[in-house]
Amino acid sequence: MSKPRVSGTGAAHTWAGQPLHRRALMQRGAMLGLALPVLGALGTQTPSPAAAQESGSGGVLVFDLGSEPENLDPHQMLAYTTSLVVYQMFEGLVRFAPGTLEVEPWLAESWESSEDGLDWTFILRKGVTFHDGTPFNADAVKFSFDRQMDESSPFYKMGQWSTATDLAIIDSVTVDGEDTVTFHLAGPYSKFLSRMTGALDWIVSPTAVEQYGEAFLENPVGTGPYQLDRWEKGQQVVLRRNETWWNGTPGLDEIYFRAIPEEGARLAALLSGEVNMSLDVGPETVDLLRASDAHTVATGPTGAIWFLAMNVESEPFKDVKVRQAVNYAVDKRAIVEDVLRNTVETAYGPLSPGFEEYNPKVETYFSYDPEKAAALLAEAGWPADREVVFRCSIGGSGMLLPEEMATVIQDNLRAIGMQARLEVTEFVSWMDAIRSDQNELTVMSWNVAPTEPDYIFNGVLTKGAFPPGFNTSHWTDEELEQLVADALVTADPAVARANYERAQEIVMEQAPIVPVCHRQQIYGYTNSIKNFAPSPSMMLDLIDVWIEN
Template sequence: MRKANFWKFLFFALICSIVVAGCSNEKNAGSETGQTDSGKGKASKDKEIVIAVNENFISMDPHNTGDTNSNSVQSAMLEGLLGFDKDGLITPVLAKEYSVSDDALEYTFKLNQGIKFHDGEDFNAEAVKVNIERIMNDKSLRLNSRGFNLITNIDILGDYEIKFTIEKPYGPMLTRFGAAKMISPKLIKENSGAIPKSPVGTGPFKFVEWVQGDHLTIERFDDYWKKGERVKRITYKPVPENGSRVAMLKTGEASVIYPLPAQNLKELEVNKDVVVSKIPSTIARYVSINTMKEPFNDVRVRQALNYAVDKKAYINVVNSGFGLPLDSIIPSKTIYYVNQGVYEQNIEKAKELLKEAGFENGFTAEIWGNTNSDTMKGMQFIQQQLKEIGVKVEIKSMEEATLSDEIYGAQTPEDTKLQMWYVSWSAYASDITNATKPLFHSESFPPNGSNTAYYKNTDVDEWIDAANSTGDTSKQEELYEKIQSTVYKDSPWIFLGVDELLVGTRADVEGIYVETGGGINVSNANYK
């Protein structure tokens, strides 16, 4: 999830993220600029913060990550040349300056000096080169096909200056440098197989241990290059069951829970020990439909599924009223968004479309999803809704890592057993490329991307490629309008909703916030 600062962000008056712990903006700003708060008690330095999330983590490899939970943890340990501020705008991180040539083919970075990786290795231009070459040379990495396969030359201009040349203009290239978080070159060269399980970066926290399905622990890096008071340890615990997360927050066993179940909102809002935050998001909820498998290869069937589902009821039943219907292929806060109009529930129209497609009596289908409570509720809702048009849905829930293997392990559309997948996707509001190409371009079929609908439309492919190859914002706007209109009519998804995020935090914790894309930022996590 990444962004480019040369785009015009007309809508960024909205706050991109919210500080969960209720600390003042002034305190956060002071921490981010390296100032310390001498008022913090020494005892807080040795405490631990526990964060309970609803899903397991999949990988700690920042160059090959597709889920928000994993990316959140990585962001505490690893940093990129660039990053993003709370308003979603690109900002220098490991690079102190950057420039782009007039023809948008050369990207030059001047690096901050005196930075160490957690294993003592120096951060410099050579370390950057090792990281980017890893992405360029390994086609199995997700970032490879997202701009880094366009790099033709890497020139080290000095110990702390580096230039990249790409073969053709690529609009979101700057955002990709934000996504490419830096790993210790020693780890890449000597033990790259350990990266997914125990990464080594330059961030404010360093990796300690990961017990799959139970917890992942990180610890404060005392030699971090940005000074500030931070908690000693943070432990992330995957807790799929909603009630268990809420109980942990109430007792203090967890300092933060995300997401906070909507049905528990009222009871927690009156709890003096808890702070509840509501955050507008860019998270789209949908059911991915395999367009290459019968009967889903008929657009009439896919449209029928959309007309069968009551989107407002979905928001009310599954999200307890928090959120909005998804009325395009991207959420409304995404740049170049155009409202396509909601597929309003129309059972008769849905049945008519099925009849035209030769399925007057319906059919049986399978829907996949992970094991967390909200996902189960969502799949059960879809099951009930589609029953009204004669479509019998069988639910198959899997632990997150197993589900990922089943979906992304298939090498071709013919190999996959996937029919429908209840899932979500998020991208930074300014990163229109990441909100479209990985999901709707035919080059993005698994395992290369997240086009799990196996959607292929040659016009859409050409429009996406053209939009990514120009810096002309008016041209991009025109192209993305056509992309949205065409894909929405083709219905590779059942379009459901856009989340409003709910987060619960203990009142004595500060410096933690959730981004609109769902990532948890803990860079300045501490006790008050």
């Protein structure tokens, strides 16, 4: 018999003695798209997507991610697609309520903060166990954070997110009883609670980490509704229902996460029934699925941005006139309308219009003007024989159609007198290159929900994100750094908004990037899949999804 579900209304949520209804920040998996070779789409031991064993529950979901996870550790993963897999297995103390960007209690039943906002105490849910049968408790919470923050911990393994300000603000975590834990902050932090929704805050089994060591990357153990059955490298990750999940019975029997990066193969797999759901389907596939009586296309908002990053420390892009020339040179209309067939929105600045802090002034800085671009290039004394290395990944979630888009841009640059040698590589080689000092020009995709904007700035536009982080422009500005830092700690929303509006202007004035487009979440799936909807948080919520016979 299914256990009753948590309603999400929860116990008392207080902040400085007041009711807490904060806009939630995006999942910490503001992550780059992953791209790997085609992973043996045919002939594996994947069952046909199964029918439900009974009405309202059951079935096997075969989900095409478009790329294979790099690992399955919530504190070490990099790719957005990986976070969708890991999200099924791990949970945090709080989460975004389904269909909203409101924070609700999850592994914690309630919380409260001190008057000065520096101490946050969480009362944990009792009776929760990890997939290995060990208990979830305050010690496990402390272990999960010490593992990332405390260099003296024997299991210290800081993740690769150098921009993890949500961890940097935590001074320490103390255990105040088996079911009580307190986070002590280094300073006021207006977004602390919403930060606690993300991957760095998901709780891992201490026993499993101790048992597997480095191999925990491939042997994840959490408390979530689904648990790892097996990972067939180069083929698929298979999850099965957690029969002892604390919050009832999850809807699906099994989930097979596959990775088919090539668009034609992805469409064929979906139409043939080899897979029954696909993420980030391409524009031609969208048209075909919408014309099909057997399939559904569901879309959801994002704050994601696809852009060009120019390394301002490299010789070609030190001069702001050159960077401005590239901004004028790129024909965004051709990319948005001809390549992506209006499945995306044109980008004019680092934030999408879905952000409350969006500054419409960014729309006035650059338009497609190849003559002006050529003139700026001439003013900068651009050598006719100079060649720029232009890097591109072959695919990955959020990358859209990177090679086709990059080819348009390459032609645009050639038209103004800039020769760009396009180097298209698989994900690992591309990642190594863009996070090095040798990078000159690259395509980039940054996946965030349209909530708090600092994940854009702190993720790719501040010095804290310099490589091996993802500020591949190697650009920083003192005024912008201060504006973003102040916006995070101010209690006045008007001040924060003004800071972010000015920060957008600085980015466009100095032009370290070329904003190209903002993508949507686009899922294509068979009509047999029930109770699915894209989440505003951009996470993949499958708890109540089932498959109809």
